[in-house]
Amino acid sequence: MCLTEPDAGSDVANIQTTATRDGDFYVLNGEKQFITNGGIADVHVVFATEDRSKGWGGISAFVVPKGTPGLQEGTVWKKMGIRASHTANVIFTDCRIPAEYKLGAPPNPAAPPAPAPSAPS
Numbered sequence: 001m002c003l004t005e006p007d008a009g010s011d012v013a014n015i016q017t018t019a020t021r022d023g024d025f026y027v028l029n030g031e032k033q034f035i036t037n038g039g040i041a042d043v044h045v046v047f048a049t050e051d052r053s054k055g056w057g058g059i060s061a062f063v064v065p066k067g068t069p070g071l072q073e074g075t076v077w078k079k080m081g082i083r084a085s086h087t088a089n090v091i092f093t094d095c096r097i098p099a100e101y102k103l104g105a106p107p108n109p110a111a112p113p114a115p116a117p118s119a120p121s
């Protein structure tokens with residue numbers, strides 16, 4: 001499951017990975033970070049934004065099978081613990097998938113923008 005990015009951990013609405021519709025396909029571009037079994041899983045479920053102006057309302061999930069051109073393993077993290085679990089970045093470069101690999105309903109254009117994060121107290 002590819003959600004976290006270098007600049008989007010807890011603040012998932014800030015993800016930068018994009019999904020651009022191109023006819024019967026979507027094209028994914030971006031980098032995911034700290035992904036369990038990243039780059040080696042049979043299937044990656046990737047969260048990407050179709051419209052950043054809609055905040056979390058523009059985010060959708062996509063199925064990307066292993067071996068899809070444009071899916072590449074990035075940094076493999078050497079952790080202090082949980083070392084039996086593979087943790088890596090995953091890079092998507094013009095990664096093209098059929099439009100039906102999008103999961104769930106289309107983004108809701110009426111969804112409110114994500115609330116501003118509150119300061120830690």
Ligand SMILES: Cc1cc2nc3c(=O)[nH]c(=O)nc-3n(C[C@H](O)[C@H](O)[C@H](O)COP(=O)(O)OP(=O)(O)OC[C@H]3O[C@@H](n4cnc5c(N)ncnc54)[C@H](O)[C@@H]3O)c2cc1C
Nearest residue numbers: 001002003004008009010011034035036087117118119120
């Ligand atoms: C071993 C491992 C496996 C992982 N596997 C996956 C995976 O398979 N897929 C995936 O998508 N991600 C995965 N992750 C990433 C994980 O989901 C993120 O690390 C997590 O969401 C936190 O994001 P971050 O590391 O950017 O920390 P940050 O969001 O930067 O948080 C850093 C610290 O700030 C605190 N903080 C953040 N925001 C606030 C706030 N508003 N108020 C108060 N405190 C705050 C947090 O509690 C934390 O202590 C994995 C991480 C690890 C370590």
